[in-house]
Amino acid sequence: MMLELVDLVKKFGRTTALDGVNLCVAPRSIFGFVGPNGAGKTTAIKIITGLIAPTSGGVRLNGEGLTDRTCAEKIGYMPDFFGVYDNLKVNEYMDFYAGTYYIPYAKRRGIIHELLETVNLSDKYDAYVDSLSRGMKQRLCLARSLVHDPDILVLDEPASGLDPRSRVEMKAVLRRLSGTGKTVIVSSHILPELSEMCTDIGVISRGKIVAAGNVEDILRNLQSARILQMRPLGEPDALINFLRSLPEAGEPALASGGIEFSFAGDDTALAGLIAAVTAQGIGITAVSEKQGSLEDVYMQLTSFSGEGGHADEQQSEPGI
Secondary structure (H helix, E strand, O other): OEEEEEEEEEOOEEEEEEEEEEEEEEOOOOOOOOOOOOOOOHHHHHHHHOOOOOEEEEEEEEOOOOHHHHHHHEEEEOOOOOOOOOOOEEEEHHHHHHHHHHOOHHHHHHHHHHHHHOOOOOHOOEHEEEEEEEEHHHHHHHHOOOOOOOOOOEEEEEOOOHHHHHHHHHHHHHHHHOOOOEEEEEEEHHHHHHHHHOOOOEEOOOOOEEEEEEHHHHHHHHHHOEEEEEEOOOHHHHHHHHOOOOOOOOOOEOOOEEEEEOOOOHHHHHHHHHHHHHHHOOOEEEEEOOOOHHHHHHHHOOOOOOOOOHHHHHOOOOOO
16 A cells, blocks of 8 residues: 655644655555654654644545544554553453454454464463563564554554564564565664665655655665775785776775775676776676665764754653
């Protein structure tokens, strides 16, 4: 299901949290929403999930405006500060939320078993919620947000406070959900997690989208030059000296992957470079291109001055 934000504006008094945001999230993608604190990402998520109304503009699902009914039916939401009831067992907790979506009692047991298996909590079916680790509670909250089988899943900081193992498990679950056809929107400031998990990202700063699209495309487009690595067969001196003679190649340097250097040419020029190196009788065993990091993109596209105290951060997270 295609989700679009169209000319989205949200004001809190005289403060503009979202300033004409336009964004398209492709079906079955894992979309990462990133930005500094106060940039507007939480406000956007609250509008997408129907928790607050925009000042102007709107949200569309498959071209149609978002209504309270379509939001309840089509979107699952897991907030940063999730709510669990410690005096309930896991199956009772899931049954309670299934009831809030009017799922017939006869169907609930099968749905609960399926969802707990999806989030790797099948062995905790009869366990009390207060006996679960934080990572398990996080996954239980994820299962709860899936109880009505939404097309779009929105998660606010899903890896916050998790240990490394729990983060790996959470990423694996989200990939599986995307593989089943669901669109996943993740808001996070843990950039390495997003770069490993997401297919697309949107970078927001001061209420505006400053970059959006495929992660690899954004990284490639923002690099001033390509960074290449060549692994020579034998000693590196001959390759280094030859690269220094080429105007399109930057100063080569030894790296763990071989010889690293910047290169200003396109793919055709790269093919010519490889041919020229081998024509010199220099054997190379591998050629690779080094991608920039999502942290580089984040620092390049966002400005942190004046971000603190934004209205987005002053709005408390709704309780569950």
